[in-house]
Amino acid sequence: xxxxxxxxxxxxxxxxxxxxxxxxxxxxxxxxxxxxxxxxxxxxxxxxxxxxxxxxxxxxxxxxxxxxxxxxxxxxxxxxxxxxxxxxxxxxxxxxxxxxxxxxxxxxxxxxxxxxxxxxxxxxxxxxxxxxxxxxxxxxxxxxxxxxxxxxxxxxxxxxxxxxxxxxxxxxxxxxxxxxxxxxxxxxxxxxxxxxxxxxxxxxxxxxxxxxxxxxxxxxxxxxxxxxxxxxxxxxxxxxxxxxxxxxxxxxxxxxxxxxxxxxxxxxx
Amino acid sequence: xxxxxxxxxxxxxxxxxxxxxxxxxxxxxxxxxxxxxxxxxxxxxxxxxxxxxxxxxxxxxxxxxxxxxxxxxxxxxxxxxxxxxxxxxxxxxxxxxxxxxxxxxxxxxxxxxxxxxxxxxxxxxxxxxxxxxxxxxxxxxxxxxxxxxxxxxxxxxxxxxxxxxxxxxxxxxxxxxxxxxxxxxxxxxxxxxxxxxxxxxxxxxxxxxxxxxxxxxxxxxxxxxxxxxxxxxxxxxxxxxxxxxxxxxxxxxxxxxx
Numbered sequence: 001x002x003x004x005x006x007x008x009x010x011x012x013x014x015x016x017x018x019x020x021x022x023x024x025x026x027x028x029x030x031x032x033x034x035x036x037x038x039x040x041x042x043x044x045x046x047x048x049x050x051x052x053x054x055x056x057x058x059x060x061x062x063x064x065x066x067x068x069x070x071x072x073x074x075x076x077x078x079x080x081x082x083x084x085x086x087x088x089x090x091x092x093x094x095x096x097x098x099x100x101x102x103x104x105x106x107x108x109x110x111x112x113x114x115x116x117x118x119x120x121x122x123x124x125x126x127x128x129x130x131x132x133x134x135x136x137x138x139x140x141x142x143x144x145x146x147x148x149x150x151x152x153x154x155x156x157x158x159x160x161x162x163x164x165x166x167x168x169x170x171x172x173x174x175x176x177x178x179x180x181x182x183x184x185x186x187x188x189x190x191x192x193x194x195x196x197x198x199x200x201x202x203x204x205x206x207x208x209x210x211x212x213x214x215x216x217x218x219x220x221x222x223x224x225x226x227x228x229x230x231x232x233x234x235x236x237x238x239x240x241x242x243x244x245x246x247x248x249x250x251x252x253x254x255x256x257x258x259x260x261x262x263x264x265x266x267x268x269x
Numbered sequence: 270x271x272x273x274x275x276x277x278x279x280x281x282x283x284x285x286x287x288x289x290x291x292x293x294x295x296x297x298x299x300x301x302x303x304x305x306x307x308x309x310x311x312x313x314x315x316x317x318x319x320x321x322x323x324x325x326x327x328x329x330x331x332x333x334x335x336x337x338x339x340x341x342x343x344x345x346x347x348x349x350x351x352x353x354x355x356x357x358x359x360x361x362x363x364x365x366x367x368x369x370x371x372x373x374x375x376x377x378x379x380x381x382x383x384x385x386x387x388x389x390x391x392x393x394x395x396x397x398x399x400x401x402x403x404x405x406x407x408x409x410x411x412x413x414x415x416x417x418x419x420x421x422x423x424x425x426x427x428x429x430x431x432x433x434x435x436x437x438x439x440x441x442x443x444x445x446x447x448x449x450x451x452x453x454x455x456x457x458x459x460x461x462x463x464x465x466x467x468x469x470x471x472x473x474x475x476x477x478x479x480x481x482x483x484x485x486x487x488x489x490x491x492x493x494x495x496x497x498x499x500x501x502x503x504x505x506x507x508x509x510x511x512x513x514x515x516x517x518x519x520x521x522x523x524x525x526x527x
Contacts, residue, residue: 020356021363028364045383102279110284113454113503117461117473118495121480121488125302197370205374205458209465216375220466223378231382235375242370 047229055229056236065218069237072203072214075131076245079138080199084192086139087146092176095154095184112148116141116202120209131213134206141202142195149191153184189256193249200245204238215241302485309489316487317494321475329471330498332388333460336395340452344400345445348407349437358408369405373398373459377466386467391460398459399452403445410444411437443517446510453506457499472498 032049035041047055059065094100116137127133157180165179207216215234222231292306317326351358377394384390414437422436438445464473476491511518 017359017362020359024360024362024364025367027360028367041383103283106280107283107287110500113499114496115454115457115461115499117458117465118476118492118499120461120465121476122492124480125483125485125488201372201374201458204372205462208374208377209462219375219378223382228382231378235371235379238375239367239371242372243367246366246370 045228047232051229052232052236055227055231056233059230059233059237068213068215068218069241071131072207072216072241075134075138075206075212075214076199076203079135079203080142080196082135083139083142083195083199084146087143087191087195088150088188091147091150091154092180092184095151095180096172096176101151101155108144108147108151112144117205117209120206123206124210129211133210134203134212134214137202137206138199142199145195145198146188146191149187149194150184153187154180156187157183186257186260189253193246193253196245196249197242200242301483304486304489308486309493312486313490313493316490325470325472325475326494328388329460329464329473332391332463332471333395333456336392336459337399337452337456339392339396340399340403340456341449343396344403344448344452345407345438348404348445349411349433349441351404352408352411352441353437358412365401365405369401373401373455374462377459377463381467386469391463391468391471394463395456395459399456402451402455403448406444406448406451407441410441413444414440443514446514450503450506450510453502454499457502461495 029049032052034048036043036046036048043051094104119137119140120133123133123136127136161179161183165175170178203214204216204219206212207214208220209216211217211220215238219231219234219238222228222234288306295303295305296307298305351361373394376397380390380394380397384393418436418440419432422432427435460471461473464471465477468474472491472495476488476495479485479488479491
């Protein structure tokens with residue numbers, strides 16, 4: 001890219017990235033408004049953006065919407081907490097016991113790619129459409145995200161630090177707390193960010209397919225009852241929820257990693 | 270030779286142990302929901318290999334493949350465009366962040382509404398869900414290409430096609446592969462969900478039908494088949510990746526040694 005074209009963009013759109021980003025969002029909104037209005041898609045199935053916002057306005061004054069939102073958030077938080085707790089525990093255990101790592105590698109590699117939604121039928125026969133059915137999916141999916149990162153982290157321990165701890169005869173607990181955990185923490189935070197996003201996806205899918213209470217279930221109801229504006233309004237709400245989860249996880253990551261000397265190079269996820 | 274045996278032992282001990290545990294513990298099981306593994310394996314061939322492989326398994330996999338292929342082409346294409354222009358990127362970034370944050374499964378009811386419960390809908394759902402990780406990783410990969418490389422290519426006046434192939438695509442390919450790997454597991458999830466929500470055939474649909482009919486061993490065999498497909502896809506992906514990116518892994522290993 002040449003610097004003149006960049007300067008050209010800047011001059012025409014505004015100097016700060018924030019303004020340009022807002023312009024992009026405004027463009028998206030305009031597109032969503034115009035595409036149904038000029039008849040590219042059928043407005044009965046894809047209403048203009050203003051109608052979606054109308055649906056959202058109708059939605060946010062109802063009690064059910066806030067109850068559903070609360071149920072989704074609760075399922076997400078409980079599932080994420082269980083998965084992260086279990087994964088950190090198992091990961092540190094496997095990481096400290098040398099032989100466990102090689103013994104479990106193949107099993108983990110096998111279980112991880114199993115799509116969690118394959119468990120939906122089992123979850124339904126066990127729990128019907130209760131919240132627990134969705135919880136199984138959320139926990140299964142986010143557990144692996146976290147576990148794999150914790151295992152990467154425990155592998156990354158500096159050999160000098162490890163040997164130093166050993167020559168000082170640190171106890172196992174002390175070794176985990178002051179050598180293993182600080183090394184693994186950046187990976188744990190990456191795992192948390194990934195797990196938080198995946199947990200939300202599975203929470204909503206579970207609600208959608210199983211019919212357990214929450215936003216996903218409202219979505220299915222809105223679809224089958226033909227409440228199109230409401231359907232799109234809920235989709236927008238889940239998007240806002242997703243952005244909030246991403247930003248929140250990134251914020252927590254930055255807060256916890258403030259002490260960390262080297263800011264690791266991050267991959268886009 | 271002993272090293273090989275040791276590796277095989279490490280690889281196989283735990284899986285074999287777990288499977289035999291499952292086999293033994295459930296062998297005399299009279300619990301309706303947890304049928305013996307023997308029975309699940311027993312019904313597997315008649316359930317899936319006779320007929321359903323062409324009426325359910327293949328359509329599912331073809332839809333997954335179609336949607337995934339669309340996502341790769343669109344994601345890499347748009348990603349190269351967006352990655353090469355910082356102006357375009359800063360305009361589209363927040364909007365893309367929002368679109369990406371929408372959990373892909375909510376698109377299932379939306380697209381069913383627009384296009385009906387057709388094959389096209391399912392392919393679109395998979396494509397739309399898979400495109401984000403590929404797109405965002407491609408943007409990131411193109412952006413992080415060594416500026417010396419792109420300047421050299423510009424100085425030698427390499428043709429656009431050559432530059433795309435040898436500098437941009439090559440340089441971004443490790444990141445693109447990372448995006449494609451994420452997209453594959455999302456695609457598999459969406460394949461199952463789209464069939465569970467609205468379908469008349471497919472793996473997800475059939476497995477849910479078994480569950481509704483309380484045909485437990487058949488339902489379990491469906492879950493197993495979905496799991497095996499997930500594992501096979503990830504192994505195939507890893508094989509393709511390690512061949513296509515052999516230069517990259519070699520380079521990294523060399524850098525680490527030096």
